[in-house]
Amino acid sequence: MDTENTSAPPRAQSAPADNPTRTRRHGGGITHDNTRHTTRFVVIGNHLVQHKELSLLAIGLSCHLQSLPTGAGADIKSLAARFPEGPTRIAAALRELEAHGYLRRERHRTQTGRIVTRTVSCNQPHASRREPVDTGCPPAKRTPPPQRRTVQKSLPAVPQPSSTAPALLQTAIDLLATLRRHDPRLLLSATDTAHLAPGVAAWLERDVAPTAVRHALITDLPDEPLRRPAALLAHRLTDRLPPPPPFRTQSAAAVPPPRHPLQNCEGCDRGFRAPESESHCRDCRAAVASLP
Numbered sequence: 001m002d003t004e005n006t007s008a009p010p011r012a013q014s015a016p017a018d019n020p021t022r023t024r025r026h027g028g029g030i031t032h033d034n035t036r037h038t039t040r041f042v043v044i045g046n047h048l049v050q051h052k053e054l055s056l057l058a059i060g061l062s063c064h065l066q067s068l069p070t071g072a073g074a075d076i077k078s079l080a081a082r083f084p085e086g087p088t089r090i091a092a093a094l095r096e097l098e099a100h101g102y103l104r105r106e107r108h109r110t111q112t113g114r115i116v117t118r119t120v121s122c123n124q125p126h127a128s129r130r131e132p133v134d135t136g137c138p139p140a141k142r143t144p145p146p147q148r149r150t151v152q153k154s155l156p157a158v159p160q161p162s163s164t165a166p167a168l169l170q171t172a173i174d175l176l177a178t179l180r181r182h183d184p185r186l187l188l189s190a191t192d193t194a195h196l197a198p199g200v201a202a203w204l205e206r207d208v209a210p211t212a213v214r215h216a217l218i219t220d221l222p223d224e225p226l227r228r229p230a231a232l233l234a235h236r237l238t239d240r241l242p243p244p245p246p247f248r249t250q251s252a253a254a255v256p257p258p259r260h261p262l263q264n265c266e267g268c269d270r271g272f273r274a275p276e277s278e279s280h281c282r283d284c285r286a287a288v289a290s291l292p
Contacts, residue, residue, distance in 0.1 A: 042067045045123060048102065057089060058096040062103070065121040074119040077223060101125030107227070113239045115232060117224040155192065156234040158199030159241050172200035175210050176233075182218050185226045192230035199237035207245040216240050 044063055051059060065074055073079075076094070080087040097103035104120040161168065176193045179186040188196070203213045217233055226232060260273040267284035274281075280288070 043123070047125070048123075051100070054096055054100060055093065057085060058093040061090065061093045062097050062121070065097075065103070065119070066123055068121070074121070075117070075223060105224075107224075113235055114220065115222055117222065153228075153231075155195050155231055156238065158196055158234050158237045159202035160198050161201040161205050163201075163205055168201045168204060169197050171204060171210065172197040175200055175214060179214065179218060179233075182214070183221060185221075186218065186229050186233070188230055188233075196230060196233055196237065199234065202241065203237070206242055208242060 042063075044066065048054075048062055049059055054062075061079070068074060076087050076091050079090045083090065085093075094103060098105065102122050102125055104122060106118045106120060107115055108118055109115050173193055176188055176196055179188070200213055203216075204210065217236055221232075260275055262271055262273050263276075264271055265281040265284055266279045267287075268281065270281055270283075272281040278285075
């Protein structure tokens with residue numbers, strides 16, 4: 001009676017024809033020595049790890065992102081510090097994942113007014129990229145969705161100065177025009193500059209130096225691209241507006257002395273300034289006073 005040889009290797013199953021990563025050549029190809037995970041694991045779909053359009057770096061990066069806990073750093077700077085590929089290659093891989101629906105980047109405003117970018121890792125690509133199931137029935141006619149009209153949101157209001165002096169507004173415009181030298185993302189249009197200039201002027205008339213205004217506008221900007229830099233600056237001009245300067249009374253010592261009219265001395269005909277009650281210059285008055 002024949003007995004089953006338990007030490008004999010199992011028969012290799014034929015590889016699917018549409019999977020080029022498998023081979024049937026002389027029984028070669030990959031084999032698996034798997035152990036069931038019970039802790040510290042993440043489920044990754046074959047649609048990702050066998051994706052035909054994503055690069056190997058993008059696939060590996062998506063697997064890493066899906067394994068991170070909520071709140072972990074997932075921006076380019078954090079990933080470049082973690083991996084040796086560098087920010088350029090990591091940024092390209094993130095764009096791949098975003099284009100194929102495995103990644104979403106959403107912008108949120110914190111309670112302090114700072115705008116941050118939240119990275120959302122998706123373990124399934126978005127529904128618009130899924131292939132429809134072939135049921136053998138002719139496809140139904142679909143009404144195309146209405147075109148959404150993009151409406152540009154108006155900029156937030158900014159503080160208004162009490163003075164409309166042209167020199168004050170020109171100083172504010174010049175300050176806004178130089179912001180792009182410190183951060184290229186702060187390149188403002190003429191319309192945005194005209195909207196923000198009164199807010200900067202309100203700071204300047206509160207005895208805030210131009211360098212201090214510039215520092216308040218460009219410090220602690222987010223690392224991500226700024227979609228609406230003018231809106232961010234408008235929020236900072238309003239949210240960080242300093243109080244008015246303290247009221248200063250003009251002391252008597254600061255009052256300039258009166259300027260007397262110019263007249264000619266009746267004694268020496270020399271010009272001098274003195275109250276109208278005086279008819280002689282100081283030297284002539286001294287000479288008269290020294291006479292016995």
